[in-house]
Structures are given as C-alpha cells and as structure tokens.
Amino acid sequence: MTAVLLEGLEIVGIFAFAVTGALVGVRRDLDAFGVTVLALLTGLGGGMIRDLLIGATPPVALREWQPITTALVAALVVVVWHGRIGRRDPQILVFDALGLGLFCVSGTIVAAEAGLAPWAAALMGVITSIGGGVLRDVLAGRIPVVLHRDLYATPAALGAVVAATTWRLDLPAVLYVVGAAACVVWRLAAVRRGWSAPRPWGRAVG
Amino acid sequence: MTAVLLEGLEIVGIFAFAVTGALVGVRRDLDAFGVTVLALLTGLGGGMIRDLLIGATPPVALREWQPITTALVAALVVVVWHGRIGRRDPQILVFDALGLGLFCVSGTIVAAEAGLAPWAAALMGVITSIGGGVLRDVLAGRIPVVLHRDLYATPAALGAVVAATTWRLDLPAVLYVVGAAACVVWRLAAVRRGWSAPRPWGRAVG
Amino acid sequence: MTAVLLEGLEIVGIFAFAVTGALVGVRRDLDAFGVTVLALLTGLGGGMIRDLLIGATPPVALREWQPITTALVAALVVVVWHGRIGRRDPQILVFDALGLGLFCVSGTIVAAEAGLAPWAAALMGVITSIGGGVLRDVLAGRIPVVLHRDLYATPAALGAVVAATTWRLDLPAVLYVVGAAACVVWRLAAVRRGWSAPRPWGRAVG
Numbered sequence: 001m002t003a004v005l006l007e008g009l010e011i012v013g014i015f016a017f018a019v020t021g022a023l024v025g026v027r028r029d030l031d032a033f034g035v036t037v038l039a040l041l042t043g044l045g046g047g048m049i050r051d052l053l054i055g056a057t058p059p060v061a062l063r064e065w066q067p068i069t070t071a072l073v074a075a076l077v078v079v080v081w082h083g084r085i086g087r088r089d090p091q092i093l094v095f096d097a098l099g100l101g102l103f104c105v106s107g108t109i110v111a112a113e114a115g116l117a118p119w120a121a122a123l124m125g126v127i128t129s130i131g132g133g134v135l136r137d138v139l140a141g142r143i144p145v146v147l148h149r150d151l152y153a154t155p156a157a158l159g160a161v162v163a164a165t166t167w168r169l170d171l172p173a174v175l176y177v178v179g180a181a182a183c184v185v186w187r188l189a190a191v192r193r194g195w196s197a198p199r200p201w202g203r204a205v206g
Numbered sequence: 207m208t209a210v211l212l213e214g215l216e217i218v219g220i221f222a223f224a225v226t227g228a229l230v231g232v233r234r235d236l237d238a239f240g241v242t243v244l245a246l247l248t249g250l251g252g253g254m255i256r257d258l259l260i261g262a263t264p265p266v267a268l269r270e271w272q273p274i275t276t277a278l279v280a281a282l283v284v285v286v287w288h289g290r291i292g293r294r295d296p297q298i299l300v301f302d303a304l305g306l307g308l309f310c311v312s313g314t315i316v317a318a319e320a321g322l323a324p325w326a327a328a329l330m331g332v333i334t335s336i337g338g339g340v341l342r343d344v345l346a347g348r349i350p351v352v353l354h355r356d357l358y359a360t361p362a363a364l365g366a367v368v369a370a371t372t373w374r375l376d377l378p379a380v381l382y383v384v385g386a387a388a389c390v391v392w393r394l395a396a397v398r399r400g401w402s403a404p405r406p407w408g409r410a411v412g
Numbered sequence: 413m414t415a416v417l418l419e420g421l422e423i424v425g426i427f428a429f430a431v432t433g434a435l436v437g438v439r440r441d442l443d444a445f446g447v448t449v450l451a452l453l454t455g456l457g458g459g460m461i462r463d464l465l466i467g468a469t470p471p472v473a474l475r476e477w478q479p480i481t482t483a484l485v486a487a488l489v490v491v492v493w494h495g496r497i498g499r500r501d502p503q504i505l506v507f508d509a510l511g512l513g514l515f516c517v518s519g520t521i522v523a524a525e526a527g528l529a530p531w532a533a534a535l536m537g538v539i540t541s542i543g544g545g546v547l548r549d550v551l552a553g554r555i556p557v558v559l560h561r562d563l564y565a566t567p568a569a570l571g572a573v574v575a576a577t578t579w580r581l582d583l584p585a586v587l588y589v590v591g592a593a594a595c596v597v598w599r600l601a602a603v604r605r606g607w608s609a610p611r612p613w614g615r616a617v618g
Contacts, residue, residue, distance in 0.1 A: 025353075028353060030353060031357070031360075033357070033359050033360045033363070034352065034353055034358070034359060036359075037332075037336070037352060037359045038353075048259065052258055052259070052464055052469070053460065053464070053469060053470055053471060053474065053581070054469060054470050054474075055467075055469030055470060057258070057259060057260060057261030058259055058260050058261060058320075058322060059259060061540065062259065062260075062322055062326040062329065062330065063326070063604060065325075068325075068329070090581060114470075116470060116474055116515075119477075119480075120474040120475070121468070123452075123474065123480065124474065126449075130449070134551065137584055138344055138550055139340065139344070139350055139352070139353065139549070140353065141349055141350075141353075143553055144551055146446065146449060146551070147437075147442055147450075147551065151443070152446070153445050153448075153449045154443075154445045184394070196582070222532075230452065234559060236559055237563070239563070239565050239566045239569070240558065240559055240564070240565060242565075243538075243542070243558060243565045244559075254465065257462055258465070260612075263464070263465060263466060263467030264465055264466050264467060264528060265465060268466075268528055268532040269532070271531075274531075274535070336500075344550055345550070345556055345558075345559065346440065346559065347555055347559075354566065360439070371432065
C-alpha cells in the first residue's frame with residue numbers, strides 16, 4: 001500500500017516539477033532541447049540529491065525508466081501545448097506547489113526507509129522538495145523561490161514532519177496524502193494572500 | 207585500447223574545460239589563485255558529479271594524480287600566457303566545445319562500465335559534459351552556456367548516444383572518437399552560424 | 413585528543429558559517445524560516461559535500477544531532493539578536509573567515525582519516541571550507557566570496573596544507589589549531605588591507 005502510494009507521489013511530483021522547469025525554459029526562450037534539459041533537472045534533481053545524500057547510488061532516476069519518462073512527457077506536453085497551459089508565473093507557482101507537497105512527503109518516506117532517524121528523514125524531505133526548484137532557478141538565473149518572502153520552506157517542513165510522524169508511529173498511510181495536501185494548500189494560500197512567516201525581530205516590516 | 211582511449215579523452219577534456227574556467231576567471235579579474243580554483247572546478251566538476259551519481263567515491267579526481275595535475279597545468283598556462291590565448295568569448299567557446307565533445311563520450315563510457323543501462327549511461331554523458339560548465343558559469347555569475355539559445359545540449363546528446371550505442375553493440379572503438387568529433391563540430395557550427403534547435407511551438411521566433 | 417579537537421573545530425565552524433548564512437538571509441529580507449534554511453545550508457553544506465565526495469553517506473549532519481542543533485541555535489541567535497550582532501558585510505566577513513579556517517582544517521582531517529592521499533585530503537579541506545559559503549552566495553544571488561578579488565582560497569589552502577602535513581607526519585595536534593588560526597588571521601588581514609594574490613601576468617592592475 002505505502003509502496004504504491006509512494007511511487008504515485010513520486011511520479012506526480014516529478015511531473016509537476018518537470019512542468020515548472022519546462023515552463024521556465026519556455027519563458028527564457030530556450031530551444032526545445034534546452035527546455036527538456038531544464039525539465040529533467042527540475043523533475044529529477046531533488047530526488048537525485050536525496051539519493052546521493054542517503055547513499056542510494058546510482059539514484060533511482062538512473063536505475064528505473066519511469067522517472068525520466070515522466071519528466072520527458074512533461075517536457076513534451078509543455079513544448080507542444082504551452083500556449084494553452086500558459087507560461088506565466090501563476091501557472092508555474094501552482095505546479096511548483098504541487099511538486100513541493102508531493103516531494104516533501106515522498107522524500108521523507110524514502111529517507112526513513114533508508115534508515116535515517118525521523119528528524120533526519122524530515123530534513124531530507126525538505127531538501128528533496130526544495131532541491132529541484134533551487135536547481136531550476138539557479139540555472140535559469142532566477143531568485144530561488146525558497147528565498148521569496150512568502151512562505152515556501154515552512155509548508156514543506158509541515159508536510160515532512162507529518163510524514164515522518166506517520167512513518168515513525170506507523171499511522172494510516174492516508175496521512176501521507178493529508179500531509180502533502182496540507183503543504184500544497186498552505187503554500188498556495190500563502191502565494192495568493194501574500195502570507196509570510198514571522199520576520200526576524202526588531203526591524204520594520206519593509 | 208578503449209581504456210587508453212578513454213583516459214586520453216578524459217585528460218584532453220579536463221584540459222579544455224579547465225582552460226575555459228581559467229579564462230572566465232581572468233575575464234572576471236580574479237587573482238591567480240581564484241583563477242586556479244575556477245579551473246579546477248570546471249575541469250574536474252563534471253567528472254566528480256558523474257562519479258557521485260554512479261557511486262564511485264571518492265571520485266577519480268581525488269584518487270589519481272593525473273586529473274588534478276592536468277587542470278593545474280591548464281590554469282598555469284592561462285595565467286602565464288592568457289595574453290596570447292586571448293580571453294574573449296570566441297576562445298572560451300572553442301575550448302568549451304572541445305570539453306563538451308570529449309566528456310559526453312567519456313562520461314557515457316564510464317557510466318556504462320559502471321553497469322548503468324545504455325539510456326542511463328547516455329544521460330550521464332550529457333550530465334558529465336554539461337556539469338563542469340554549469341558550475342563555472344553559476345560561480346562566475348554568467349548565464350549557463352546550456353541555456354544559451356544556440357545548440358548546446360543537443361550535440362552532447364548526439365555524442366552520448368553514439369557512445370552508448372558503440373558500447374552496447376561492441377562496435378569499433380574509433381566510433382567514440384567519431385562521436386566526440388561530431389559533437390564538437392556540430393557545436394562549433396551552431397555557434398558560428400547561430401543555429402538553434404526547434405523552438406517550442408506556437409510562438410513567433412523572437 | 414585529535415577526535416575531540418576535530419569535533420570542536422567542526423562545531424565552531426558550523427556555528428560560524430550558519431551565522432553568516434542567517435545574516436545574509438536577514439539582509440535579503442527573508443522570513444524567519446528562510447533565514448533558518450540558509451543558515452542550515454551554509455553551516456552544513458560544506459561538510460555534506462565533503463561526506464558525499466569521500467563516500468561517507470549519509471553525511472554526518474544526517475547521522476548525528478549536534479551539527480543541525482548547532483546550526484539551528486546559530487539561526488535562532490541571529491533571528492533574535494541580529495540587531496546587536498549587526499548584519500553588515502564586516503560582521504559577515506569575520507564569521508565567514510572563522511568558518512573558513514576551521515573547516516579547511518577539519519575537512520582535511522576527515523578526508524585523510526577516510527583514506528585519501530594527503531594532497532587529495534588538502535583539496536577536500538579547501539572544497540569543504542569553500543562549499544558552504546558558495547552554496548549560501550549562489551542561493552542568495554551574491555557573487556561567491558571565493559571570486560572576490562581579495563584573498564579567499566589561498567588562506568584556506570594554507571590551513572589545509574598545514575593540516576595535511578600534520579596528519580601525514582603525525583606532528584602534535586596543536587598544529588591543527590595553528591593552521592586554522594593562520595588561515596583566519598591571513599584572511600582577515602587580506603580583507604582589511606585589501607591584499608590580493610598575484611594577478612595573471614601581462615595586464616594592468618585594474
């Protein structure tokens with residue numbers, strides 16, 4: 001059950017992040033191949049960083065065919081239909097929130113199953129979910145979304161903590177989905193309403 | 207035969223990429239040591255990323271003395287003779303194309319010999335050949351060359367696919383050289399003539 | 413003795429680098445959680461890169477609780493008291509120099525104990541000490557401090573060579589502290605006096 005769920009989370013997360021990478025590539029006026037490279041890096045990068053850190057080499061993205069196929073399909077969809085999907089920031093942010101929510105949970109599960117302590121697994125979940133987007137933004141010369149002033153890492157931390165707790169206490173697997181959904185909803189609400197986390201003390205809110 | 211060829215491809219590729227790193231450093235007005243750091247990272251970075259991903263740690267650049275010596279010699283040559291080599295973009299692009307062609311083939315071979323499937327080995331070839339230049343450009347605050355509008359990743363993919371096919375079907379080793387040369391020639395022609403890959407559909411060519 | 417010393421160097425280095433990451437985050441106007449993410453990455457990033465390269469996975473920062481706790485405390489201190497610590501470049505540079513000196517020595521020792529040759533261990537020391545700051549600056553969209561025109565990598569190389577020599581020849585452990593201190597002092601003097609390493613030949617000093 002958890003295994004099937006995990007694979008599903010991973011695949012949808014890869015698809016969502018790869019779409020954001022491809023959309024950023026289209027906005028940057030890259031050719032079809034550059035768009036594909038950025039889609040692959042964004043979709044597979046977070047999981048590769050995770051697999052490197054937990055010592056699972058070669059990473060799953062180089063051992064199995066589903067991850068790369070998913071990312072390639074996402075790139076193809078964007079290259080062909082980006083006119084309809086739109087390539088403006090709102091669309092990118094929605095897909096990015098989806099990837100964030102799915103990866104913070106799946107990254108935590110994978111790390112916990114590799115034997116890491118719950119707190120370390122949750123940290124890996126955050127790193128996994130942030131990693132792909134950071135690679136995308138650094139390569140595309142954008143300010144990494146994690147540094148934007150609205151909430152980004154906080155919802156990912158919530159999802160990761162829910163997942164680590166669920167794993168540790170062996171709670172029902174549906175809580176993984178709840179954790180991912182909570183992250184996505186919180187993230188999207190933060191974008192839409194301009195929520196921020198508490199600011200460092202003693203300074204005017206700019 | 208393949209082993210000797212592989213080592214040759216690696217060494218020349220490291221030299222070429224290290225030269226580009228050092229030239230970018232000189233253009234950025236770094237001191238001699240900063241130039242050397244950038245040369246080392248550019249020359250050795252792609253192979254280190256590859257070795258991390260295939261689980262060959264510590265990377266060959268930390269196990270053997272030839273790679274780092276090659277990169278140091280390249281840095282020294284640039285520091286002393288950069289006035290003659292030139293430090294303008296055309297020169298950087300030529301050395302970069304050379305490194306790209308050599309690394310997409312050598313990266314593919316190394317990954318295939320580590321047991322990866324041909325498609326994964328070819329992907330590793332692309333990552334290896336792109337990696338060093340991306341590290342160089344991100345550190346130097348330049349737009350990564352892989353995102354430029356003229357062809358970059360496509361020639362690397364060609365070389366990697368030729369190498370993976372050659373390895374898989376056990377074809378004559380000379381095809382590795384042909385694959386590398388095809389990548390270099392295509393890349394240089396693309397730069398000179400401003401060729402691009404097909405653009406994403408449905409938009410005016412900017 | 414060396415083990416205790418090593419752990420001490422690591423912890424103080426993590427604290428110093430995490431403070432720089434948090435201060436950069438505050439300057440960038442991040443929220444408290446973003447500041448924490450940047451503190452974690454800067455404090456733990458160099459050591460994670462080192463552990464990946466020497467094949468010690470999962471990295472020590474994911475196996476033990478002290479590194480992350482140290483980085484979290486540093487982030488908390490900055491979030492609460494940054495008004496008094498100051499968040500201007502001079503303060504960031506002092507903490508950064510401290511982290512540089514401690515990590516170039518500790519990184520070298522860890523790599524040498526993992527079985528790398530002395531020259532490779534020294535190189536790992538430089539990579540470890542540069543890594544965290546590079547991650548911080550790339551993520552924050554700053555020019556990486558290693559590319560600044562005043563000396564940065566050179567003092568780190570000095571500390572790393574002292575540490576590698578001490579380890580290889582089994583000299584008294586106090587020399588590790590001397591190496592770290594020499595790096596810190598040299599780095600701070602270079603910042604204050606505007607020292608540079610020799611420039612590439614044949615060009616006017618800009």
